Amino acid sequence: MxxxxxxxxxxxxxxxxxxxxxxxxxxxxxxxxxxxxxxxxxxxxxxxxxxxxxxxxxxxxxxxxxxxxxxxxxxxxxxxxxxxxxxxxxxxxxxxxxxxxxxxxxxxxxxxxxxxxxxxxxxxxxxxxxxxxxxxxxAPLPRGPLSPRAVRDFLRGRPDAGQLPALLAAVFTALADDGSVVVIDDTTDRIAHWFAAVSYLLPPPLARTLSFATYLLRPARSRLHLIGTVPEAHPDFGPDGEETYTVFDFSAGRFPEPAPVHDLVRLLTGIGVGSVRSVWSWTAEYADGRERDPGDWHAPVAAAAAAGGIELTGTDVRAVIDWLPGAGHLGTRRAAVAADIHHRHRDLDDGQLATLSAAAEAGGDSALHQELEGRLHRSRIRAYATGAENAAGPVPITHPAERERATALWQRLLDEATTTRVRVRLLLWALGARLTPPPEPLAAQSLDLARTLLGSSAAGPELRAETAQLVHTLPEFRAALATAVHEVLARRNGQEQLFAQFPASLLRESDLGERPRLLEHYWRAQAEREPARTVELLFRILAVRGLTSPDGELLRALWRQASPAWTYEEATEIARRLPPEQQADDAIGEWFDRAVKQEIHDEEALRSCLLLYEALAAPGRSAWLRPVTRECVATTLGLDRALHEAPEATALARAFRIPQADAWAAPRALKRHRLIPALLALPADHARLRTDIGEFGFSLTDGYLRALREAAADSGPVDEVLFSHVTGVVAMDSRCPLPQAHFELITALRHDIAGRWRPDDLNRLAGAVRPYDSALADAYLKCAERRLGAGKKLVRRITRRRTPDDPGREER
Structure with a gap:
C-alpha cells in the first residue's frame, strides 16, 4: 500500500x-x-x-x-x-x-x-x-466532497456548462503541448468543480498526469496544466501568452473563440461526468496501453460505450471500424465489437461491412461472418443502384453459378425499382458485371425506361451523367430512345425543342438513320447548343428539305434570341452561300436589313461590316435588299473607297459631308474610326483648309485639331504632309466660324510649334503663313532666331580651346 x-x-x-x-x-x-x-x-x-x-x-x-x-x-x-x-x-x-x-x-x-x-x-x-x-x-486517503454526482449537479446548475467540451479539448491540448489552461471563477470551490469535471472525463492515465493549482494570484508565472484564479487576480500573460495560455473566464463570461473539438471530447461530454467512470472501467478491456492522444482513445472508448448500450454517432462508429483491423490485442473480443456495431447500426457502407466481416472471422464468429458477407453482397448491388456515396462499382462475374444468381437478383431488383435512376443504374450494373439478360426483356425495359425519361423534367446531374453513359454503352437503350423520340414527335405537335431537352439531346446524328423529321429537329437543337454552327446547320436543313432559301419560321427557330439577328459574320456567310440568281424569300431581306442596321462599336466590327457590305453589293444579291438598305450599302462602300482613293485631305472631308454619314451606323463608324487618321495621312490644301474646316462639324473638327496637335508635338523634322495641315490651321484668324474651344486648341498648337519645332521648320512655316498673318510669321522668325542664337552660344562654349597662358588646361 x-x-x-x-x-x-x-x-x-x-x-x-x-x-x-x-x-x-x-x-x-x-x-x-x-x-x-x-x-x-x-x-x-x-x-x-x-x-x-x-x-x-x-x-x-x-x-x-x-x-x-x-x-x-x-x-x-x-x-x-x-x-x-x-x-x-x-x-x-x-x-x-x-x-x-x-x-x-x-x-x-x-x-x-x-x-x-x-x-x-x-x-x-x-x-x-x-x-x-x-x-x-x-492509502487510502480520505476524500473530500467532490464526486461524479456532485460535479454533475454542479454542471446542471451552470448556464455556462456548454463550455465544458471546449475546456476539456483545451486540457487535452495542454497535456500534449505542455501548455496551460486558466480558469477564472468567483470562488475556488467552483474552480475545483471545473477541475474535477475535466479530471473525471480525461482518460484515467492522462488524469493522473494532470498538474493543477486551484488558485494563483499571478497565473502567468506558472506552467501547470490547469491554473485557477479569481477575478481580482493579475492574468497578464505577456506578448506570447495567447499561444501558451488558454483562458476560460466563467466569472465574466469570456471564453476562447469557438473551435472544432475532437470527436472523443464530444463522446465523453455526451456520456457525462455522472456516467463516465463506468465507461472508463469498461475501456480498460479494450485499450492496449499505448494510447496517448484523443485519436488513440476514441475507438476504445467508443467500443466500450457500444458494449454498454450507449448510442454512438456515425463518427464514433467509423472510428471503431477503422481501429478494428489493427486491434489484434482484443482476441475473440474483436468479434463481439463487430456484433455490437452490426446489430445497432444498419446504415453501414460496403467497406465498413467488409471490415466487420473480417473482424468477425478473426474473432472466430463464423455465423456473424456469413451474415455479414450476405448483407455485403446485397448491399453492394443496392448501393450502386441507388447511387450511394462511395458505392463500389460492378466487377465482371465469370463463374456460371454466380452469374445465374446475380442475373436473378438483378431482374428482381429491376422489377422492384421505383425510381428512374435506380433502373438506369441497374442497367449499368448489368453491363459492368458482364451479365447477358434475355434480349426481348432487355429491349422492352429499355423502351419503357426511354419513354419515362422523355417525360422527366427534374433529372439531376447524376441521372443525366448515368443516362449518358447508358446511351453510349448499351445499343438497345440508344435505339429505344430514338424510337421514343419519334413517337413523341409523331403524337404531339409543338415538340420542336425536344432534342434540346434531356435525354433526347444525348442522341447522335447517326442514331436517327434516315428520318428527315428527326434530323431537322436534331439540327435545330444543335444550333441552340452550338451557336457557332448555326449557319452550317441552316444549310443542312435546307438540303434535307430540298430548298435553296429559308423562310422566316426556320430563321426564327434557329436564331431564338430575344431580338433575332445575324452577326456580321453569319450574314456574310449566308450571303455568299445563297445562290444569287435565285429569288430569295421575303424574310431574307428583312434579316439582312437588321444585320445592316446594327450598331458598330469597334474597329473589328467595322471590318466585319464592310465585308458583309461587299458581299451584298455583288450582282444579284442587292436585289434581296430593300431600297433604303441598298442605298446604305452603296453609300458606305463609296465612303470607304474615298478613304483609300482621295488625293487631298479637304476633298476627303467634303466626301463625308453628306446627311447619310450621320444617319446610318456604318458611315458613322467610318467617320468615327477612320476619317481623322486618313485626313492626316493626306496632304492638305492649306488655303482651302482655312475655309473648309468650319464645315467639318464640331466633333470632327475637335478630333482633327487634337490629333494634329499631337502629331505636331514631335521636335524632329517635319514632313510635307504634316506641314501642309499645320500651315492651314495656324494661319486661321478670328473671322473663321469656329467655336471658342477650337480657337483655344489652335492657340495651343501655335505655342507648341514655337517651342518645339526646329529653326529651319519655323522659318519655312513663317514663309508659308506670311500671306495670311504677317505678325504670326514675324513671331515664328523671332522664335527661330532666338533658338538659333542660343545654339551658337552653346557651340562656342563647347568648342572653346585652351589659351596660350594656360598650356596645361584641357579643352572643355
Whole structure:
C-alpha cells in the first residue's frame, strides 16, 4: 500500500530552520531535501488585494484556497495552501501549506483516488505542529466532497456548462503541448468543480498526469496544466501568452473563440461526468496501453460505450471500424465489437461491412461472418443502384453459378425499382458485371425506361451523367430512345425543342438513320447548343428539305434570341452561300436589313461590316435588299473607297459631308474610326483648309485639331504632309466660324510649334503663313532666331580651346 510523506510550510517561530520566519514547521522522517525544495517552489501564496488584511476566521474563510498537484518523474506532490493572515510578528502575508509527497503517481493502489478529490478533504490542516516530526499517511486517503454526482449537479446548475467540451479539448491540448489552461471563477470551490469535471472525463492515465493549482494570484508565472484564479487576480500573460495560455473566464463570461473539438471530447461530454467512470472501467478491456492522444482513445472508448448500450454517432462508429483491423490485442473480443456495431447500426457502407466481416472471422464468429458477407453482397448491388456515396462499382462475374444468381437478383431488383435512376443504374450494373439478360426483356425495359425519361423534367446531374453513359454503352437503350423520340414527335405537335431537352439531346446524328423529321429537329437543337454552327446547320436543313432559301419560321427557330439577328459574320456567310440568281424569300431581306442596321462599336466590327457590305453589293444579291438598305450599302462602300482613293485631305472631308454619314451606323463608324487618321495621312490644301474646316462639324473638327496637335508635338523634322495641315490651321484668324474651344486648341498648337519645332521648320512655316498673318510669321522668325542664337552660344562654349597662358588646361 502506498504511503504519503507530510510537510508543513508556514511562517512560524519554531521549525526546521531554528529561527522564526517562513520555514518547514514539521515534516515526515523520510522527506528529502529535493522534496522540501519542490514544496517550497509550489507553496507560495498571494491573497487578493481586498483580502490581504484578513485576520478573523470569517474573512480568512473567504480567501481562495489553493489545492496544488504536481506529478513528476521524482514523485507526486500535492499541497493545500490557505491564507493565514498575520504571522507571529503580526505581519500580514502569512500562509500555511500542508503538503503530501509520494513516489510515482496517484495510481489505483493509492485508493483509486484522483488528486482533485482531495479538495476540502479532512486530512488537510492549517495548524502548526507541536514538534518537527510528522507521521506518514497510508492509502487510502480520505476524500473530500467532490464526486461524479456532485460535479454533475454542479454542471446542471451552470448556464455556462456548454463550455465544458471546449475546456476539456483545451486540457487535452495542454497535456500534449505542455501548455496551460486558466480558469477564472468567483470562488475556488467552483474552480475545483471545473477541475474535477475535466479530471473525471480525461482518460484515467492522462488524469493522473494532470498538474493543477486551484488558485494563483499571478497565473502567468506558472506552467501547470490547469491554473485557477479569481477575478481580482493579475492574468497578464505577456506578448506570447495567447499561444501558451488558454483562458476560460466563467466569472465574466469570456471564453476562447469557438473551435472544432475532437470527436472523443464530444463522446465523453455526451456520456457525462455522472456516467463516465463506468465507461472508463469498461475501456480498460479494450485499450492496449499505448494510447496517448484523443485519436488513440476514441475507438476504445467508443467500443466500450457500444458494449454498454450507449448510442454512438456515425463518427464514433467509423472510428471503431477503422481501429478494428489493427486491434489484434482484443482476441475473440474483436468479434463481439463487430456484433455490437452490426446489430445497432444498419446504415453501414460496403467497406465498413467488409471490415466487420473480417473482424468477425478473426474473432472466430463464423455465423456473424456469413451474415455479414450476405448483407455485403446485397448491399453492394443496392448501393450502386441507388447511387450511394462511395458505392463500389460492378466487377465482371465469370463463374456460371454466380452469374445465374446475380442475373436473378438483378431482374428482381429491376422489377422492384421505383425510381428512374435506380433502373438506369441497374442497367449499368448489368453491363459492368458482364451479365447477358434475355434480349426481348432487355429491349422492352429499355423502351419503357426511354419513354419515362422523355417525360422527366427534374433529372439531376447524376441521372443525366448515368443516362449518358447508358446511351453510349448499351445499343438497345440508344435505339429505344430514338424510337421514343419519334413517337413523341409523331403524337404531339409543338415538340420542336425536344432534342434540346434531356435525354433526347444525348442522341447522335447517326442514331436517327434516315428520318428527315428527326434530323431537322436534331439540327435545330444543335444550333441552340452550338451557336457557332448555326449557319452550317441552316444549310443542312435546307438540303434535307430540298430548298435553296429559308423562310422566316426556320430563321426564327434557329436564331431564338430575344431580338433575332445575324452577326456580321453569319450574314456574310449566308450571303455568299445563297445562290444569287435565285429569288430569295421575303424574310431574307428583312434579316439582312437588321444585320445592316446594327450598331458598330469597334474597329473589328467595322471590318466585319464592310465585308458583309461587299458581299451584298455583288450582282444579284442587292436585289434581296430593300431600297433604303441598298442605298446604305452603296453609300458606305463609296465612303470607304474615298478613304483609300482621295488625293487631298479637304476633298476627303467634303466626301463625308453628306446627311447619310450621320444617319446610318456604318458611315458613322467610318467617320468615327477612320476619317481623322486618313485626313492626316493626306496632304492638305492649306488655303482651302482655312475655309473648309468650319464645315467639318464640331466633333470632327475637335478630333482633327487634337490629333494634329499631337502629331505636331514631335521636335524632329517635319514632313510635307504634316506641314501642309499645320500651315492651314495656324494661319486661321478670328473671322473663321469656329467655336471658342477650337480657337483655344489652335492657340495651343501655335505655342507648341514655337517651342518645339526646329529653326529651319519655323522659318519655312513663317514663309508659308506670311500671306495670311504677317505678325504670326514675324513671331515664328523671332522664335527661330532666338533658338538659333542660343545654339551658337552653346557651340562656342563647347568648342572653346585652351589659351596660350594656360598650356596645361584641357579643352572643355
Amino acid at each position: 502506498r504511503s504519503f510523506q507530510q510537510l508543513y510550510y508556514t511562517s512560524c517561530e519554531q521549525g526546521l530552520s531554528g529561527s522564526s520566519g517562513f520555514q518547514f514547521n514539521a515534516v515526515s522522517e523520510q522527506v528529502s531535501a529535493e522534496t522540501r525544495h519542490r514544496v517550497e517552489g509550489l507553496a507560495g501564496y498571494e491573497p487578493p488585494r481586498s483580502l490581504i488584511e484578513s485576520d478573523t476566521p470569517e474573512t480568512l474563510a473567504r480567501c481562495p484556497v489553493n489545492l496544488c498537484h504536481s506529478p513528476g518523474g521524482q514523485g507526486t506532490t500535492t499541497l493545500c495552501v490557505r491564507y493565514a493572515g498575520r504571522d507571529s510578528a503580526r505581519r500580514f502575508g502569512n500562509y500555511f501549506a500542508h503538503a503530501l509527497h509520494t513516489e510515482g503517481e496517484f495510481t489505483p493502489d493509492s485508493g483509486g483516488l484522483l488528486a482533485v478529490e482531495l479538495w476540502n478533504s479532512p486530512l488537510w490542516t492549517a495548524r502548526v505542529a507541536d514538534s518537527t516530526e510528522l507521521p506518514e499517511l497510508s
